[in-house]
Amino acid sequence: MSSPPLILPVIQNWNCHNCAGCCKQHEIEITAEEKERIEKQRWDEDKSIPEGQPVIIKTGLSPTSKRYRLAHQSDGSCIFLNEQGLCRIHAKFGEPAKPLACQVYPYAFHPAGNQIAVSLRFSCPSVVSNLGKRVDQQTDEIKKIVDQVLPKRYKAPAAPGLTSKETLGWPDTLKVVGTLNQFFEMKDTRFLINLLRAISWVELIEQSRFETIRGERLDEFLELISQATAQEIPGDRKLDRIAPSRLGGIQFRLLAAQYARKDTFADSSRGLTRRFSLLMSALKFTFASGGIPPLQDRFKSVPFSLLEASFGELPPECEKLFARYYRVKIQGLHFFGAAYYEIPFVEGFYHLALMFPAIMWIARWIAAGEGRSTLIPEDVNEAMSIADHHHGYSPAFGMPHFRSRVRNLSRSQDIKKLISWYGQ
Ligand code: SF4
Known part of the structure; x- marks a missing residue:
């Protein structure tokens, strides 16, 4: 074959x-x-x-x-x-x-x-x-x-769901993916704007019913909602930093902590001691008081509060890095279906969107550990490498409690707030 x-x-x-x-x-x-x-x-x-x-x-x-x-x-x-x-x-x-x-x-x-x-x-x-x-x-x-x-007699599986209720065939699913990718190809708008537009666009996909929107009608529909999103978030919009809700902040820290771990077999002591230390660490991330527990040797314990200040604008190299990251993950279908715990497209994109604030939060932690209050590109590079180790591979992210954490963050509009809060 x-x-x-x-x-x-x-x-x-x-x-x-x-x-x-x-x-x-x-x-x-x-x-x-x-x-x-x-x-x-x-x-x-x-x-x-x-x-x-x-x-x-x-x-x-x-x-x-x-x-x-x-x-x-x-x-x-x-x-x-x-x-x-x-x-x-x-x-x-x-x-x-x-x-x-x-x-x-x-x-x-x-x-x-x-x-x-x-x-x-x-x-x-x-x-x-x-x-x-x-x-x-x-x-x-x-x-x-x-x-x-590929197995000797490889047979392509059916297309994954678009949402938990809707599934399109492969050609239409790939059209949806291709349109999502276009948001990250735009070079004349800031990465943050492109990401926020992509989230609004995916929200519209989530609210739509696709029984009769297939083939050519799908092309028109995707174009229409792309235009609506660009009007809703103009390219020159000044973005205020908006703090996430209290509950959103807790859910996010628990998620970011999972991305910051280094759970390899060799460094994990199993059994009761480990479970107790995981519980203590989860409590600290929930209440965010005092120092952040260093989840791996790379991190220094700095106060949680240090990561909440503005760290300045995203350096231009990092804008390019994130645009490339999102394009590779989207074109490679690396956020839903077989690549991502069999999660549907819309929900999978919310997980992928959260990678941005999670990486930025880890980058701030690295910078703060070195006594800096602004980011340099190396912080973001390293944080991306740490967080992406888990993306689609750590079983935790496919588990019901994690999935419901991401759904809650999307329903409460906290994903957008987290992006504006940790992105500048
Ligand atoms: S460059 Fe990448 S693939 Fe090569 S050894 Fe380093 S981590 Fe592994």
Whole structure:
């Protein structure tokens, strides 16, 4: 079977720069076939691995579990990461000998009718910094990975829901996605305006009924609501900082805290102690008094109140970064359906919209920890890398309590307030 055509991001560059970041933050689950392959590589005889150190660990609570992952070193990095920051399997046996998950990263492939939409994970610093060759000029390399990822008899799934009640076919769903993407292509308006317009537009989609709006009528309808949104939020509008409601602030901090975590297997002590410390941390994020509990080594404990002041205008480099981030995630369908806990389009976009204030809140935390009250682009780059690690991958965000948190923030209009509050 020839692989389906790819939808590639046209504004994103990427090549691996061997920073070893991914080998330090991810838990790599392997298939039975990969386990067998790695065992045949005889790492028990390789002097670079400490004697007696297993390279594969069994996971799952049941004694009969057949799930396995790569082991970690004591500092949390992958057992195969060497002193030069390179993969031992790659160095000794070549890239195809590595687990597929390592070969795929930072790409993410999502069904888009009879095509495959390609997105990237901004947890990779090279993706954030747009380093390397244009992704749309790497079609052959990406196709090879897609061929390995897709099952032999791949059959495209049905289009995901637009809302919890409405589903369009793939062609119309892709039209809706394409129109949403256009908001982030606008270069003559500020990113904040484009994001707020996109939210208002998605709200109109949420309120509409699509029984008779299909095909050409859908084109007209999408155009009409885009114009209505542009009139509602003119490009030159001055944006005031509007504080979120008290409840909205609590819901947001709990969400941002989840994005700021570093929940890898290696650094998580499991059991009662961990549950108690999670509970204490949740209470602190709820009441926001005193210092922010440092959720990972990167953060310093600074008062919650420090992050609520204005940190100034978004630097122009960050405007461009966010526009690129949203375009890659939208074109790559990386916010709903199969890519995002099977959540419908509208709800998925509210989650994606909240990434902006969450990243900005984390960036402020980084800046405040270094004694600054204005942001530099590096703060935002790093915050994006921390937060996007979880986007679509941490099971927490697909859980009912998290989904209802996002729905509440959207109903109370707090998402827009949070954007204006933490975006300037
Ligand atoms: S995080 Fe990105 S640049 Fe760094 S090693 Fe992994 S893929 Fe390469």
